Amino acid sequence: MATRKQAGKPVVGGVGENQLPTHELIYRQLRELVLFGDLAPGQAVTIQGLTERLGAGMTPVREAIRRLIAEGALEFQGNRRVCVPQLSADNISELIVARQWLDPHLALRATERITLDELDDLTVMDGELDSAISGGDLRAYLELNYRFHRRLYEIADAPILAELADGLWLRFGPSLRVVCGRMGTQNLPDKHKDMLAAMHARDAERAARAIREDVIQGMEQVRRSLELSAAAH
Structure with missing residues (x-):
């Protein structure tokens, strides 16, 4: 590299x-x-x-x-x-469709372009994210998780796609806070280490699969929570 x-x-x-x-x-x-x-x-x-x-x-x-x-x-x-708009489960389903293409594609591009220094940066950020999860610090988790993905978008060097992906966070971020507040931080999905290992190996396809799983698992938790909330009312 x-x-x-x-x-x-x-x-x-x-x-x-x-x-x-x-x-x-x-x-x-x-x-x-x-x-x-x-x-x-x-x-x-x-x-x-x-x-x-x-x-x-x-x-x-x-x-x-x-x-x-x-x-x-x-x-x-x-x-x-x-x-802030209240999202429905159907809204989250739409966001899943968008994110499960955008994030993996950006991860693939990032793997092809990433430097050793940039990989070190992501690894440090992931360690900080682990600390937030283990410490139950929800606000730190939300911010660090976003910044991890944002850094990945920047490394991908695809500004139009990165802007689209970043804009989606504004749509689901508030609902993510609500859902994570109910669940706590211990059960939150995290495939970042799988992606980082793939990046070390320069395996772009595997990195893309890892981040796709990360996105879908997290967003599906939000969708299911909104469905349960709607059914309760």
Whole structure:
């Protein structure tokens, strides 16, 4: 393998964030509140409440909300309120169709391009993810799991596909938080080590299969939980 070092793009709080304009910083902060389920599905929040929570002015918060509504991550409720959409089991089934192609394809591309340094980065991230699972730290698990997959997308060097895959996380992230909160972290699926072993062996097809299993197992848990919740009501 080559040993070039490829820097990943920061999500929030990364190097270079201080140079970003205020409206972009606020967008990223609000995006993380949605992505990691800090705003629960169906929970209506006022625009004023978000400005206070983010410590920002009304204009950048409105712009962030507009962008997230366009991305399907928020819904406008009227009376200056927004909420995170509540997904159904059928919605998750659609997301499974998309993710079970996108994530394996990106894993395949990443395996063909990954350097030793990048593989070390992913291995360290997976170790941190294991610690979050064993410690029952749900918020850390959600964030580290996302960042692991995001790093994989960056290594794949397919920006259009990576943007599509990343956008899907905004759709199911809040529901994932709810489901994992019910289940705890100990029973969460993790095929990352299988994928990393395949990457070490430069076996792109095996890496793609491992990440496909990881995606399907996790998303199916979300889908089944939503089905049970709907049946209970």
